Amino acid sequence: xxxxxxxxxxxxxxxxxxxAVNATDRVATNDPTNVLEVKxxxxxxxxxxxxxxxxxxxxxxxxxxxVVGVVGESGAGKSLTGAAxxxxxxxxxxxxxxxxxxxxxxxxxxxxxxxxxxxxxxxxAIFQDPLTSLNPLYTVGHQxxxxxVTHLPLTWSQGRNRAIELLEATGIPAARERIDHYPHQFSGxxxxxxxxxxxxxxxxxxxxxxxPTTALDVSIQAQxxxxxxxxxxxxxxxxxxxxxxxxxxxxxxxxxVVMYAGRIAExxxxxxxxxxxxxxxxxxLMGSIPSIHQHxxxxxxxxxxxxxxxxxxxxxxxxxxxxxxxxxxxxxxxxLQTLGSSQVACWLYPEGENNER
Amino acid sequence: xxxxxxxxxxxxxxxxWRHTPVAIVATILLAIxxxxxxxxxxxxxxxxxDLATINLIDxxxxxxxxxxxxxxxxxxxDSQGRDLLSxxxxxxxxxxxxxxxxxxxxxxxxxxxxxxxxYAGGRIDALIMRIADVQLSFPAILIALLIDGxxxxxxxxxxxxxxxxxxxxxxxALAGWPQYARTxxxxxxxxxxxxxxxxxxxxxxxxxxxxxxHVLPNVLGPVLVLATVHLATAIITEATLSFLGVGVPPTSPxxxxxxRVGNDFLFSGEWWxxxxxxxxxxxxxxxxxxxxxxxxxxxxPRLS
Amino acid sequence: xFAFILRRLLQAxxxxxxxxxxxxxxxxxxxxxxxxxxxxxxxxxxxxxLRKDLGLSDPVIVQFYHFLTNAIQGxxxxxxxxxxxxxxxxxxxxxxxxxxxxxAALIALLVGLPLGxxxxxxxxxxxxxxxxxxxxxxxSLPTFLIGILxxxxxxxxxxxxxxxxxxxxxxxxxxxxxxLTKSGWTHLVLPAVTLSLFQVALVxxxxxxxxxxxxRTDYIKFARARGLxxxxxxxxxxxxxxxxxxxxxxGLQLGGxxxxxxxxxxxxxxxxxxxxxxxxVQFADIPVxxxxxxxxxxxxVLINLTVDLLYFAVxxxxxxxxxxxxxxx
Numbered sequence: 001x002x003x004x005x006x007x008x009x010x011x012x013x014x015x016x017x018x019x020a021v022n023a024t025d026r027v028a029t030n031d032p033t034n035v036l037e038v039k040x041x042x043x044x045x046x047x048x049x050x051x052x053x054x055x056x057x058x059x060x061x062x063x064x065x066x067v068v069g070v071v072g073e074s075g076a077g078k079s080l081t082g083a084a085x086x087x088x089x090x091x092x093x094x095x096x097x098x099x100x101x102x103x104x105x106x107x108x109x110x111x112x113x114x115x116x117x118x119x120x121x122x123x124x125a126i127f128q129d130p131l132t133s134l135n136p137l138y139t140v141g142h143q144x145x146x147x148x149v150t151h152l153p154l155t156w157s158q159g160r161n162r163a164i165e166l167l168e169a170t171g172i173p174a175a176r177e178r179i180d181h182y183p184h185q186f187s188g189x190x191x192x193x194x195x196x197x198x199x200x201x202x203x204x205x206x207x208x209x210x211x212p213t214t215a216l217d218v219s220i221q222a223q224x225x226x227x228x229x230x231x232x233x234x235x236x237x238x239x240x241x242x243x244x245x246x247x248x249x250x251x252x253x254x255x256x257v258v259m260y261a262g263r264i265a266e267x268x269x270x271x272x273x274x275x276x277x278x279x280x281x282x283x284x285l286m287g288s289i290p291s292i293h294q295h296x297x298x299x300x301x302x303x304x305x306x307x308x309x310x311x312x313x314x315x316x317x318x319x320x321x322x323x324x325x326x327x328x329x330x331x332x333x334x335x336l337q338t339l340g341s342s343q344v345a346c347w348l349y350p351e352g353e354n355n356e357r
Numbered sequence: 358x359x360x361x362x363x364x365x366x367x368x369x370x371x372x373x374w375r376h377t378p379v380a381i382v383a384t385i386l387l388a389i390x391x392x393x394x395x396x397x398x399x400x401x402x403x404x405x406x407d408l409a410t411i412n413l414i415d416x417x418x419x420x421x422x423x424x425x426x427x428x429x430x431x432x433x434x435d436s437q438g439r440d441l442l443s444x445x446x447x448x449x450x451x452x453x454x455x456x457x458x459x460x461x462x463x464x465x466x467x468x469x470x471x472x473x474x475x476y477a478g479g480r481i482d483a484l485i486m487r488i489a490d491v492q493l494s495f496p497a498i499l500i501a502l503l504i505d506g507x508x509x510x511x512x513x514x515x516x517x518x519x520x521x522x523x524x525x526x527x528x529x530a531l532a533g534w535p536q537y538a539r540t541x542x543x544x545x546x547x548x549x550x551x552x553x554x555x556x557x558x559x560x561x562x563x564x565x566x567x568x569x570x571h572v573l574p575n576v577l578g579p580v581l582v583l584a585t586v587h588l589a590t591a592i593i594t595e596a597t598l599s600f601l602g603v604g605v606p607p608t609s610p611x612x613x614x615x616x617r618v619g620n621d622f623l624f625s626g627e628w629w630x631x632x633x634x635x636x637x638x639x640x641x642x643x644x645x646x647x648x649x650x651x652x653x654x655x656x657x658p659r660l661s
Numbered sequence: 662x663f664a665f666i667l668r669r670l671l672q673a674x675x676x677x678x679x680x681x682x683x684x685x686x687x688x689x690x691x692x693x694x695x696x697x698x699x700x701x702x703x704x705x706x707x708x709x710x711l712r713k714d715l716g717l718s719d720p721v722i723v724q725f726y727h728f729l730t731n732a733i734q735g736x737x738x739x740x741x742x743x744x745x746x747x748x749x750x751x752x753x754x755x756x757x758x759x760x761x762x763x764x765a766a767l768i769a770l771l772v773g774l775p776l777g778x779x780x781x782x783x784x785x786x787x788x789x790x791x792x793x794x795x796x797x798x799x800x801s802l803p804t805f806l807i808g809i810l811x812x813x814x815x816x817x818x819x820x821x822x823x824x825x826x827x828x829x830x831x832x833x834x835x836x837x838x839x840x841l842t843k844s845g846w847t848h849l850v851l852p853a854v855t856l857s858l859f860q861v862a863l864v865x866x867x868x869x870x871x872x873x874x875x876x877r878t879d880y881i882k883f884a885r886a887r888g889l890x891x892x893x894x895x896x897x898x899x900x901x902x903x904x905x906x907x908x909x910x911x912g913l914q915l916g917g918x919x920x921x922x923x924x925x926x927x928x929x930x931x932x933x934x935x936x937x938x939x940x941x942v943q944f945a946d947i948p949v950x951x952x953x954x955x956x957x958x959x960x961x962v963l964i965n966l967t968v969d970l971l972y973f974a975v976x977x978x979x980x981x982x983x984x985x986x987x988x989x990x
Contacts, residue, residue, distance in 0.1 A: 088882065116891070120886070120887040124886075132878065132879035133883040137977065491679075494916070495958075496917040502942070510947065596805075600805045603942055620809060623809065632813075635806045635810070643798065646801050
């Protein structure tokens, strides 16, 4: 497979983000510098108990090179969003509405063989468990080189050299020898470094990282996150960092998307959301982060639990647990409103108004 | 009781059954065969064991749809004039009885040994599993054949008939216990570390009670699937042994015996004597296998 | 690695010893060997002499030792039914059984494996459903019934293929083969197909279920997320991972094939060890039974050992697990 339009297949400037792989497919969007735009994405599951809406009109965007954290409790729909973006939604789940745009090009309805070319080359993925992410029967080098030569016009030995460079960049010592080792010969943290190398191997412009450190020892979590951020910056890749750990987001992300029950509660710059959260759910989340700087007797806990998919309340999904609930919240579902550089879906900030808290 | 049944009907397993046409068909088929076998005394048109009713003149009659067939003998007769349909029903009963008994025996032995092995751990576990592994490396049919053959030799000729059934059942059961033991042991190991077991221990409940009252219900799922597969295998094994002449005694023929007897007439054109028992055997095993397949898929914890 | 091999060899030796013990017990104590060998005719003097010759007055351990040394050399005495040396009988029959078994095994592998892969990759296709239905039928049909049916169709009705015996064979050293003559081949077809059908169905279902399991794993998901070609994912990754457990099962199935050869040989009157064994069981021919037992155990133990070693060679986790473990953060 030769990329005839760009001989410098190895270049990774952010300009590439705006040059679609197939120039004729470019579609006009709101902001052409956004690597990813998700508009009103809905995902449904058809089970014998009926149709469950797991994602209900989710919208957000990721600009080139930025790190966007997607945070929420288990079951909020974060991983599903990631899966939908990569195009690996498992049946009986399917996209039932909305659009996903990659660098201005619509990808949610692409046939599988076209999507395959995008996966790895334009969107990379990192999953939670590094042990099960790697095929135990192939060497680490084989798996990286294979990914490289699948997407880039390099020979196997050229690809292998690149693989060694990648391994070195991820901080694996003696990369030249260890490239021929099998996954089980690496420790957990090392394996996740290999996974990061694999995700970046074909120079994608977006990395979807689903709980990349959850399965690792606490002591190495910070290292791996740092590595991820650094490498993505170097390679010019944006990151969609899915996690339930607000602390990780605070350290790493530029912006954050707060999800609840398959919907977005709030989107904004990390600093703003952490120090001045608007949505009551976000307020609760922030209050639950322990901080060295503050002295608190108890951590804030939000009463109740997130509703199951088949029992989502009418109106705002958070209303049963909200301390600032109003009558309107129980009837109408709030839309995402823009407030400065943030967006909130809450009736405390109804449309058209710009409230100061 | 009614409430429990109602709850079962509402549950996932019953729902799956209702929505899997193959399972429904298989159950109906199996039910028909079971009724025909166990109701043979009442339902069979003739009694193939009553010498008084057997007419040599009626020997080797073809099935009813043939030119020479009669309605009296729907599936034809054998070389002695016995009605094949009736012989078939009684034969099925023998096959089923032996199969069910063997599976019960193997299940019992396997569950007990598996529970002990998993729960006790250590040397006992190692010993039991070692024996199971070694036995598993030999094909079950060979083991059954061996036990049966040896018993035949050891026991004097006149006792053969009496002990034939227990030996046969025992042979097939002994050949089959390791699978159950392995499965149950695996599940036991998992359950052993669960909180409810540890809690029971702390309260002071004795080990056997914990094993049987608490752990066992949780490991029954895979055992059930195994049992259906094993039933099919057991029936085939018994039929094979009888076909080879080392199974049931000729006085209470099973389907395997009937097939063997009929085999001699294959070349002379009286195909029905062997084919109908063969067909019955296949239908029996097939319905069990279909149910087993459905059960395995239904109990599999996957997203449906 | 070396320790592992040693341990397995010891285990194998242990099993063989246990089997030999069983055979010994059969041999010496089931029925009276002297009666067995001399029949009714021997005089009391002859019997005493034979008793001494056979060492029956020696302690049990000594007798077992004699039995063992004889067994290792392949000497199991004379067949009660045929009067010939058991070892000669077995040696005559071994090639027939082995040729049949290997033919069946090859069919099972060459047909079952690709079909299993196909039904896993094209799960919901019509052909896959049909193949699955066939495979279910295949495991529901007892081997002897398949044989009878095939004979009915191909020998009795159509008259295309012969239904008993091995056809013309040729001697190569001590081995007799039917593979060098046309009639040898035509006689091989039905028995081999009969013996293999159950295995084909089994392999098909096994490969299919293994492959479906593998296709659900995280590393396959990750491979798809990396945009690898379908070919690379299905055949480079999924197939390779599927084959590892399949190898073990296939090895064990070979044992099953050899055992079920007993049935096939009976149906087709194929002059192999299986037929010999059944006749021995029917006639209480102890020496033959004991010898068959030992020989079969030897074969099974060898097969299991080979499969273990093969597993070792194929799965890198096992290899390195016993070597030094490179760690690091």
